[in-house]
Amino acid sequence: MRLSELSELSGVSTATIKYYLRERLLPPGRHVTATQSEYNENHLRRLRLVRAMIQVGRIPVSTAREVLAHVDDDSLGLTMRLGAATWALPQLPETPADDPAAVDAKREVERLLTELEWDSAREIGDLSPVYRSLVTSIATLNRLGYSVPTAELLLYARQMEQIAVYEMDQLEDLPKGTPQVEMAVASQVLCDPLLLSLRRLALEVETARRYGIA
Template identity: 85%
Template sequence: MRLSELSERSGVSTATIKYYLRERLLPPGRRVTATQSEYDEDHLRRLRLVRAMIQVGGVPVATAREVLAHVDDESLGLTMRLGAATWALPQLPEAPVDDAAAADARQEVERLLEELGWDSAREIGDLSPVYRALVTWLATLSSLGYAVSAAELLPYARQMEQIARCDMDQLENYPAGAEQVEMAVAAQVLYDPLLLSLRRLALEAETARRYGIV
């Protein structure tokens, strides 16, 4: 397809597509003349991902470029490729905490992961920005008087485990390699706000069920 068709099918203006090409967020098309190139379904899929990251997720261009570099890194196994790509996305902020509070929180996280049998998460540990964020936010909650134990987190984590299985089941509907990693990135950008909205809506419904609507 030519640039105009790529623009029409993706809903992205030709000027924006050219910008993404210049910024190396989109691979160049196949040159057919000195001034024209052809694009295919891979370009359309990648363009949708770029649009999701930048226009919907607010991901900076430089960060999006880093994410896509991991998406295309065939030297990594799928687990590390997925991890590197999603870790490169903007993460939950890590709250500043003192060393003692962080140490206590780390122990709770380790107890939780051991109970869940999430051995790989324990092995990766501080390499994961998600692990670090969980530690620092547990420490912050404790310092504010809202301490949460591993036992209290366990039922929530079990539900998250089910969601993760659903995510991976959907992911395996796509061809292995870059397309699966692209879908994992898109899911994190687009589904995290969706799941948060569902959680809050479920809480509203459960509150009304227990106490009625007054």
């Protein structure tokens, strides 16, 4: 397809697509003449991912480029590609490792991961910014006096585990490699606000059930 067709199918202006091409967020098309290039379904899929990251995730262009570099790194196995792309997404500001609240929170996270039998997460540990974000979240809650009991953390984690299994099952239906990693990144960018909205709506509904709407 030509640039104009890509624009029509995606709903993204040609000027914006050209900007994404210049910023290396989209791979170049196949040159058919000196002034024209041809694009395919891979470009359309990538364009949707870029829009998701920038419009929904509010991710800076430089960060999006870093994420996509990991998405396209086929020298890595699928697990490492998924991990690297996820780690490049924006994370919570981190609590200093020597902060007493962070030290206590890290011990709590280790107990949680042991109980869950999430051995790979324990092995990776501090190397993962996602792990460090969890430590920061728990440390902040503890510091403010809103500690979450381990039993509740386990409940939340088990629910998240079910969602993770479902999402990974969906990836199995896609072609191996880049399409799977692209979908995994899109899922995280798009589903995080979706899950938050569903949680808040569920709380509204449960409140109304218990106490009425008035």
